[in-house]
Amino acid sequence: MEQSKTDERRSAIVDRLADHVLAHGLVSASLRPLAKAAGTSDRMLLYYFTDKSELLAATLQRIAERMTIAMADHAAPEPLPLPALQKRLASLLFEDRFWPYMCIWIELASRAARGDPLYSPIAAAIGQGFLAWGEAQLAAKNDAERARDAAKLLVAIEGMMLVRAIGLHEVANRSLD
Structure with a gap:
């Protein structure tokens, strides 16, 4: 199944947010700094995510996925x-x-x-x-x-x-x- 442009954009945003949170921690996880890290506005973030909770959940899930993959490579x-x-x-x-x-x-x-x-x-x-x-x-x-x-x-x-x-x-x- 092919991803829609919206899904691709959302995934790219989550990748940038994961990079930002890994570099700066959860303390920097308010909407404006996250939007800046994603290269968009806080309003556009809320276009792709229902609310900040969904945004943070997706970001933390991506971080967990990355770590799981890295750990699997060293099993x-x-x-x-x-x-x-x-x-x-x-x-x-x-x-x-x-x-x-x-x-x-x-x-x-x-x-x-x-x-x-x-x-x-x-x-x-x-x-x-x-x-x-x-x-x-x-x-x-x-x-x-x-x-x-x-x-x-x-x-x-x-x-x-x-x-x-x-x-x-x-x-x-x-x-x-």
């Missing part, structure tokens, strides 16, 4: 035990090119923790996606062990990201030894 050739996958994932996510994604994730999680009705379901969906990614990458005796280890992976990586975000890189690195 292990075969399932790994939890400690090995944790080291592999931490080394990938803490690379400079991935850190903007991690910063957005921290902002998103913070807003979800405050009960923000826009960010809570988006954060939950991304978290579920990460769990599914982990389960697909983990070597385990059975499904229950795989699900448990995926949860442990998520919790460990989240903790390491927060520790790194507050400037304690060496503590995050030491946790992998």
Whole structure:
């Protein structure tokens, strides 16, 4: 099925908005700065999106898609035990090119923790996606062990990201030894 010009334009706008949010964070996600980043007016943004919530949801979804693709490109050739996958994932996510994604994730999680009705379901969906990614990458005796280890992976990586975000890189690195 061929995309309409409107769909193509909307997709291009979402790409530019994702670039902007990755570079500047959610703090810069008000309509005027977003419109400027998209190369249009705030009124035109609302032509392509019902409201700011739909615009931000599409932008965050695009960011999550990009990260998922990048993570898939670095998937292990075969399932790994939890400690090995944790080291592999931490080394990938803490690379400079991935850190903007991690910063957005921290902002998103913070807003979800405050009960923000826009960010809570988006954060939950991304978290579920990460769990599914982990389960697909983990070597385990059975499904229950795989699900448990995926949860442990998520919790460990989240903790390491927060520790790194507050400037304690060496503590995050030491946790992998």
